[in-house]
Amino acid sequence: MFDGTNSTLVAEPLVVIADRAIVSVHGPGGPVPPGASIIDLPGLTLMPGLIDPHLHLCLDATDDPFGHLEQADDDTLRQQMAEAARRALRAGVTTVRDLGDRGYLALDLRDRHVAGRADPLPAIVAAGPPITTPGGHCHVLGGAASGERGLRAAVRERAERGVDVIKVMASGGNVTPGSLAHVPQFGADSLRAIVDEAHRQGLPVTAHAHSAQSIADAVAADVDGIEHATFMTADGVDAPEALIRAIAARRIAVGWTVGLDPGQRGTAPPQIASRMAALGASRRRLYESGATLVPGSDAGVSPAKPHDVLPYAPEDLAAVGLSLAEILRTMTSGAAQACGLGHRKGRIAPGYDADILAIDGNPLEDLAAIRRLRAVYAGGRAIHTAPGRQATTGVP
């Protein structure tokens, strides 16, 4: 068993679960409580459920996700989002953070999950519609706002709706026509107003920022997270050493975008493809600086990003130099911390939610092991057991 933090596996583990949570964890020959049902998973490795800290349930991972979104009414969209969430769950992603929906629909799904419905979904934390400029990146999600009063009101509206995090589009993006990823949308003063209002409401802020200037502005504004963090300029990539050091020192969560459907490799947008070598170098420097790295998929935005793509992230992280233990930690306990769930997600330990995967292989030696998924338990409930690998007794 990989427990979410340690760099070595626990041999012959016994994990005791009651209701939705882990009660105790033992090594070989641990005591089985009287009357317990036993799920025996011989030859498999247990690990915490994966956590995707950046996806979009409302985008359908086609080549026109925003066009389809605009055509869908809320009820249709809700059903599509639930199916996207189930797809992630079947791949072992037991917690997702939705960083941009329409109409706060991801919060509806989140609250349905808490109510414990018959069809299980992953645990969801959600930002609601991302705050953007009028006509700016992802404006079709409905989050446009401007001026200090408007931006503060936008944050308060989200707080009243019960979001878990504020998402702001600090720079343009790659998937909105007319929006340029290397160009800032909000300046440092606007970002500061958003962060100040969010922190007053007890909410963290994560800023979508491709532009090198936007990353600098976001750091100056004291954001809690930066999504993508590609340091793009008009003609390349510029990641100043002092900025990298500041991101590491302030423990800002760097939301790298990783994981591609293997059939869709080589389909990066041209503005990313042409910068790939420089992006790799800046990622390596962030890693070597000790920055807090939180890999997310951005699932939903393109055909290369289906909602179950996160298990393909390890290859991208290994290419930067992360060890397999670091990769597993960042995709479980590290991601849980970044999502504000470090106290109950991302570890197999007493008091944590029983979100547990059983995989075939040793994930500390084999990047692909997390894709040989044999069973998923979400809140102690069996979600998926591959054919021929049925648990022997007592699936709860």
Ligand SMILES: [Zn+2]
């Ligand atoms: Zn995104």
